[in-house]
Amino acid sequence: MASMNLHRVYIPTNARNNHYILAEFKPSDAFFDCFDDVESCYQRLARKLFAICDEHELFNVHVIANDKLPVVRYHDEAYSLQTDKQILFFYNPKYHEGHKIHYEADHKARKIRLLFLATGDELRANAASFHSKVKKALDDLKEQYEPEGLSYKVRDHQHLTYDIFAKVKGHRESYGYKLRSLYPRYQARNCSLPEQHSEMSYVSFSVPITRAIKTEYQSQMRPGDYAQFYRSIEDSFLTLCDQLQLTHVGFIADGRLPLVRSSQIDKSDANRELQKLSFDTSALDGQVRSIWAGEHLCDTMHFVVVASDKDKKDVGYGKFMNNAETMIRRLTGKLPINPEKQDVIVRFFQHISYQD
Numbered sequence: 001m002a003s004m005n006l007h008r009v010y011i012p013t014n015a016r017n018n019h020y021i022l023a024e025f026k027p028s029d030a031f032f033d034c035f036d037d038v039e040s041c042y043q044r045l046a047r048k049l050f051a052i053c054d055e056h057e058l059f060n061v062h063v064i065a066n067d068k069l070p071v072v073r074y075h076d077e078a079y080s081l082q083t084d085k086q087i088l089f090f091y092n093p094k095y096h097e098g099h100k101i102h103y104e105a106d107h108k109a110r111k112i113r114l115l116f117l118a119t120g121d122e123l124r125a126n127a128a129s130f131h132s133k134v135k136k137a138l139d140d141l142k143e144q145y146e147p148e149g150l151s152y153k154v155r156d157h158q159h160l161t162y163d164i165f166a167k168v169k170g171h172r173e174s175y176g177y178k179l180r181s182l183y184p185r186y187q188a189r190n191c192s193l194p195e196q197h198s199e200m201s202y203v204s205f206s207v208p209i210t211r212a213i214k215t216e217y218q219s220q221m222r223p224g225d226y227a228q229f230y231r232s233i234e235d236s237f238l239t240l241c242d243q244l245q246l247t248h249v250g251f252i253a254d255g256r257l258p259l260v261r262s263s264q265i266d267k268s269d270a271n272r273e274l275q276k277l278s279f280d281t282s283a284l285d286g287q288v289r290s291i292w293a294g295e296h297l298c299d300t301m302h303f304v305v306v307a308s309d310k311d312k313k314d315v316g317y318g319k320f321m322n323n324a325e326t327m328i329r330r331l332t333g334k335l336p337i338n339p340e341k342q343d344v345i346v347r348f349f350q351h352i353s354y355q356d
Contacts, residue, residue, distance in 0.1 A: 007313060011160060011174060012163070014166065017159075018072055018073070023155075025153070046099075056137045060096060060099075060117035062101070065107070066104050070115050072091075073090050075090035075092065082102075114138070114152075118130045158351075159349045160348045163343040196354060198354070199353075200261075204303065205303050207303070237251055249303075250303070251304075252275050256274055262278070281309050
């Protein structure tokens with residue numbers, strides 16, 4: 001029993017679940033030529049997709065044709081926000097539904113993205129069923145555009161989100177997770193995925209640079225020169241990760257939001273808002289991605305810990321997550337953070353992607 005407990009991580013029962021699937025394809029000129037204009041292309045595609053989704057009981061679906069990357073987060077109110085590079089969706093899976101298209105007039109999208117948001121209760125328990133429904137809907141849509149030969153890149157995203165200090169704030173109930181890999185979880189529930197696929201699991205958390213942190217580290221901060229401060233945080237983070245054998249890690253403090261990707265599929269890249277971090281989980285020597293701008297003091301520091309191939313156990317990622325939690329507690333313990341009043345939000349992500 002003690003051995004099994006090493007592979008379970010106890011997460012607060014008020015943790016939030018998110019599950020969404022993103023399918024994208026690159027429309028050819030021939031695809032656009034099938035329609036009177038760009039807008040009618042998007043409208044007709046959306047009408048067909050939404051009718052199919054009604055048949056398969058998929059109740060929260062979006063067509064994104066403005067080349068912005070969707071980011072999904074939990075919120076008690078349903079709304080979306082757009083920046084130059086992102087479209088952020090906030091929703092509560094228990095209550096919020098909707099079919100909507102997002103595009104700009106006369107904009108010919110490089111990629112058309114189909115976003116399926118899971119709805120209802122017990123998202124994690126019903127994940128395989130949700131994936132199967134989405135797969136059937138995509139197959140039906142592909143049949144309707146058979147001459148155009150649609151080919152999707154499918155990305156399945158799941159995450160658990162919780163405050164690392166939930167127990168300190170009085171929420172003592174927790175649930176023991178094994179955090180099994182998506183592929184065997186789906187296979188066990190008769191949801192077949194291609195053998196050729198990419199899978200990643202990782203943890204992220206963020207620490208805002210508060211007034212208390214500025215006061216604590218004021219000797220390391222000078223106008224236009226914050227390099228010493230960033231190095232101090234970076235050193236603490238990397239030292240703790242090394243002690244706990246967390247080998248694939250990232251520290252981002254330049255105002256961008258990190259996106260974690262597999263090096264099998266994507267290369268590291270960046271734009272004004274997003275920093276793509278590409279990891280090779282098979283790298284035996286580990287990988288460190290540390291990006292900060294010493295001349296600027298950012299609002300929030302972002303930390304990423306990626307599970308390597310050696311962290312992947314048949315029983316699950318529980319042990320990896322326990323080590324990550326220990327690191328987070330030790331790192332935040334070095335900072336002037338009041339656990340009774342401040343949150344440190346931890347997200348455990350599981351992704352699987354494949355070409356369909």
